[in-house]
Amino acid sequence: MQRQHQRQIESEERRRREEARQARLRQRHAAQEYREFRQAEARRLTAELDEQVATLQGLLTAGCRVPAFRASSLMRAEQVPPFDPGRLAVPVRMPDPNQYQAQGGWTANRRAQAQAEARARFERDWHAAQAAEAQRVQQLAAAERDYMQRTEAQRAEVRRHNAGVAEAVAGVRRGDPEAVVEFFSAALYSSTIWPEGFPRQMAAAFDSAARQLVLDWEMPGYDIVPAAKSVRFVQADNQDKETARPATQRRALYREVLAQSMLLVLHQLFGADEYGVLDSVALNGFVDAPDPATGRPTRIYLATVMAQRAAFTDLHLEQVDPASCLTDALRGQLTARPDQLTSVRPSRQPQDVANHVVPDIDGQDEPDLYDMDPIAFESLVADLFRAMGMQAVTTQRSNDGGVDVDALDPTPIRGGKIVVQVKRYRSTVPPTAVRDLYGTVQDVGANKGVLVTTSGFGPGSHTFARGKPLELISGTELVDLLHRHGLRGRLGEGGRPAAPARPEPSEPATPADDYNVLGMTWSGNVALDVCALVCQGNRVLSEDHFVFFNNPRTPDGMVRAVPATAPDKAAIRVAFDSLPAAADRFVLVAAVDPEVNPHADLSGFTDACIRLLDPSLTELGRLEVSDGRAGETALVLGSFRHRSNGDWDFVLGGKGYTGGLEQLVSEYGIEVE
Template sequence: MAKRSPSAAEYHRRQQAQAKEAARQQRAAENAAKATQRAERENYLASRGREADNKTHEVQQRVLSLQSLLEVGLRRSARVDLVSLKKAPENPPFAPGAVGVPAQRPSWEMFAPSRPGMIKSVLEGRTRQEQRELAAKRQYEAAQRSWEQSEHVRLEQLAALRREHLGLLATKQQAADAHNRTIDELASGVRSRRKDAVEKYLQTVLRRMPLPAAFTRRSEVIYSPHAEQVVVKLQLPSRDVVPVVKGYSYIQSKDEIRPAPRPAKEVAELYRATIAQVALLVTRDLFDADQMLREVGFNGHVDTVDPATGQSVYPCLISLTVDRDRFSSLNLRQVNPEDCLRHLNALVSQHPYELKGITPILDFERSKYAFVEGMDAVAMLDSRPDLMQLSAGEFEHLVRQVFEAMGMQGWTTTPSKDDGVDGVVFNPTPFVGGLTIVQAKRYKDVVGVNHIRELAGAMEEKKAGHGVLVTTSWFTAGGWQKAREHGRIELVDGPRLVHLIKEHLGKDVLIGIKRPKTASTGPS
């Protein structure tokens, strides 16, 4: 029976149904696409919100780390176990690689010809079989010789590698031994209170302070064995360690993460509190790490640029000096760092965030000089009035006492570490005072221009404002001229020194040298 064709009406209904299904599927696809877009939008907005929250959390953690500097530092001992700094030598295993594996030695079985069957043996005969065995034997012997030669070379290479490895182990052992000897010497020097050893040990202590990674760790240490005093010049963290934003929020309408600024007053207060904690923690760590110290001086500086000159400057923001008894009476876990510094009579910049400097309690530059105990050289003059009979050291102390009698503060430096400086005087008078380097020359011959140049070089190195060259003899005309050209060097020859001793110490002295009549006397 033939299949009936659909009527026009049925055909029309089918087309309508197909069109409706296609429209439905399109709407479903569009709705699905819109749902996907909404989900992606919601995920994007959520991710931006989380990004703002994460940035806010990061800022909060930075602030928390600044607020808890002292608290965290007090949780551990600052003492450095020098023995723990010793090193065991690295002993890498001997690994010769392929050279350490011998090749398989040839065996006769690898070359021996197979035995022929009975029929083949009859057909070929004995001679043919012997020829095959002889050829195999030659191949075997050649393989043996080749193996022995290659094995000989391998063993030589292996021995060379072993010697190289033993040499490496010896080198590493020597390096470890040298390092450990240095540690032993350092520990011995700390026990015997040797200046350089104690300074190196305390530098190690400061480097190990638990400070944030963004903090600078530049410091200088001067230790006085006689006074058991240490003076530290430490670089404080810069202002940018304090976040200038309080948090972040996501502005959906503009699709941006906007910072919320931290009030300027809060930023300044947080910076002040931060450097106060650093000062207390440094002081605590030094006392804790070295039980022999009796006094700690701390000067905290910061790197900046003077806006008036554009030059780099290093102003001091905090200066503190305290002895062990007073500091040990503090309960640092309970103090307010800024109040504690006031209690210790520390000097703190009124505006540290603006990097307004102060004059330190202890001048670190003056502390750099290695000073010795003063000697009363004047008392010797009654029985020994000729200055040439004094030793070089006694003469230096006499010169110091002359300056002290003139109202200055004087020190005599250690002979082995004077760096071209015999003494230092400091005039505390404001504006016109300052640090002056003194060189004392108990000479019987003329002092020339080279000595003036040497003093000028020492002044430059020590950043001293003035220099004085005192001698029992006399200066060349060129020396007087060089001092005048420099402008900040004063020369004191024998006759003038005698006059100063008479005027300020009340002693009549003489200088037992033959002074030429033509000797230059300099300015009147």
């Protein structure tokens, strides 16, 4: 009995030890599962942080892939659901007399009584069914009337909405300021490119004289960039620990977000401008935050830019460094310390458009740049460069080597010597002046040449300057820069450039043979007719202003077809500055020659470009155009558009037509017999 008792004690002890071992194993397993869960959760939080950063870094690239806003997206269809009567569509079933037969009755009196009762039941049920059917018909008619009233009200509302959209579009086409602001506000508010947490507060105004949209756009705050870089689980403390993102990295990323946001707003606005009403956009990016100096809530501007359409549409946004693009290519300003809310001086603001400064009688408050003394004008330009943080002096009037202002940009790396020429012109600056400036830059070993004018530049000038250390500042850009840096100046009455006239006596006249040759070259063996249309908007001035194989020149000879020189396959000569005053577009088109290639289409039209040549046939630059597509037999290559500052800038085409040249020109108001 003692041995048996001892064995029981030992067995119980083994059982307790096994239970304790199993409990420890379960505890360790649970602790491991908990640790792995918390570690996985920390990795998930880190991945979310990385995803937020990747979204912020790819904001511009993703936004450029979103289709441009179109007014047609605001239109509503007049579709209404069909009338559904439901149970009212089913007529009330009438009683069947055969179902009302007399039951029972052994005697004649009883049978007669039963038949009378059956007829009474049938008549009662028939009258009830008739009443129910009449009620159903009445309810169905009421439901149909209600449906017609509701659908007509819906259609009327849709028509009113669409009419309002059409009226707004007409106002945009006319350049009505309220309509323009409403249209572009809708384009920005309806955008889907902004991530969660990005604000959309704005204030805007449209300067119809300068064809400029002036916009204040709210930027995301500094907290849009995650303060944490990663998350890890610390088992000893049983809690998550965040690794802080380095301050320099967070500041650089936030600055990049600001630059991307500015470029995206410009991209949306110019992309939505299907009616060509904007020549430029003055954009200011702000945040609402406490003033670091006073603590009071205020509006702090972190970025500003005045972007010309010609300069912006020439950018490849998906390949740029956003900050460099904003500050260098577009000459904008971006705060260096956004984390400390260091502000920049905003460009033109919406309230400036609504409250123009009225010059006094003597014109001293806002001097007319056209009427300034040439020496005073050069001094004003030198003042502007000094206000921009550079050293600048005017040169002597003799032996200046074609330099009016010597400037020195002290900025490290990208600074250096700048030579400045000023041209107080009323007509477009000829390309020869730009080429002369480039020669001066090379002769004196300057880092950059700047040509400042009160007028504008033609496509030859812009194309020649592309890729070279040259800056071309038109009259409207000059006025904006002056105002931005606290200086004064206007272009004629109301700030608008005056109508083209002869230059000042001290300036050389534009040469009479100042024209360009547009040479067309492409791959493939398809025979094409290259034609030109001199237009006002989307309408050709007259049929005589359509230059093609049966009409080789316009009546004034300013546009004419000329023999092509290799490698070109076709050529058009045009004197942009001498086109009719009503002309604001010069459109180039190409169509398959039906006599040479009756069954061809434009699928073989590839690697095409327009070579911009001067009168000596020296190539100034190349303008790429879209490839042709299968099934299409005519294509708009592109158009040169005349801006209010006198410039002609190129806008890429690409619209194709399956009906050949006849279908294409009919859209420009030419009747084809």
